[in-house]
Amino acid sequence: MENGVNMKCRAGWLLSLILAVLLGAMTWKFIIAGQTVRADDGRTVVLLTADERNKVLGEMRGLLETVQGIAQAAADGDLAAAERLARASGMAAAKGEAAIIRKLPLDFKTLGLGTHQAFDDLADFIAGTDDPLAVVGELGNLMGNCTGCHASYRFGIEGARKPE
Ligand code: HEC
Structure with a gap:
């Protein structure tokens, strides 16, 4: 009898262990690692x-239009327009399809979301200043996120023999 309980107990532990390892592996695969090759x-190439790649690149070109518009608006002294543009690329614009998100490494997602947050912070900053040059300085800071991510990541097509 006691032996039976012991066995059940051990089976329970074993099951928990297997589940924990599985959960760990899934966390690694879907949250931390993403779908990448070197x-x-x-x-790092995100596959x-x-x-999906066309969609994300389209969003990227939208971001470039935003920073172009903000720099131009600051040069024109139109800080209201600069603030509007920055806000439009803030967290409210952070959208993503689950299918894409699970392929992105955690660091990539963090940097991407941080960039949308940085646009909100820039909009707040613009609302509290009347100095266009200071706005350009903050925009330059924000663009460190763009250059930082581009230095580390590329996009590739999954299933292609060689990532382009
Ligand atoms: C979290 C990562 C990340 C951030 C942040 C990021 N990008 Fe990108 N962007 C990429 C990747 C990856 C590519 C594809 C590069 C490649 O495949 O060589 C890309 C490509 C682009 C392209 C090329 C689009 C095309 O059609 O080929 C533009 C323009 C661009 N990004 C602008 C920006 C701007 C502007 C910002 C900042 C406001 C920004 N990106 C922030 C990851 C990022």
Whole structure:
């Protein structure tokens, strides 16, 4: 009898252990690691479908238009327009499809969300200043996120024999 209880207890522990390892592996795969390979230029390639990559690159070009617009508005002394543009790329614009998000490494997601947050912070900053040059300085700071991420990551097409 006692032996039976012992066995059950051990089976329970074993099951918990297996579940914990599984959970750990899934956390690693879906939250931390993403779907990546190493590029020949040393950067990490995030593998997406062609459609997903086009979508994300389209968002990227939108971000470039935003920073272009903010720099131009600051030069024109139109801080209201600069604030509007910055706010439009803030956290409210942070959207993502689950299918894409699970392929992104944690560091990439953190940097991406941090960039949307930085646009909100920039909008707040612009609301509290009348100095266009200070706005350009903050924009330069924010763009450290763009250059930082581009230095570390590329996009590739999943299933392609060689990531482009
Ligand atoms: C979290 C990572 C990340 C951040 C932050 C980021 N990008 Fe990107 N961006 C990428 C990756 C990856 C690519 C693809 C580069 C490649 O494949 O060589 C890319 C590509 C681009 C492209 C090229 C689009 C095309 O059609 O080829 C532009 C423009 C761009 N980003 C602008 C920006 C700007 C502006 C910012 C900051 C406001 C920014 N990105 C922030 C990751 C990021």
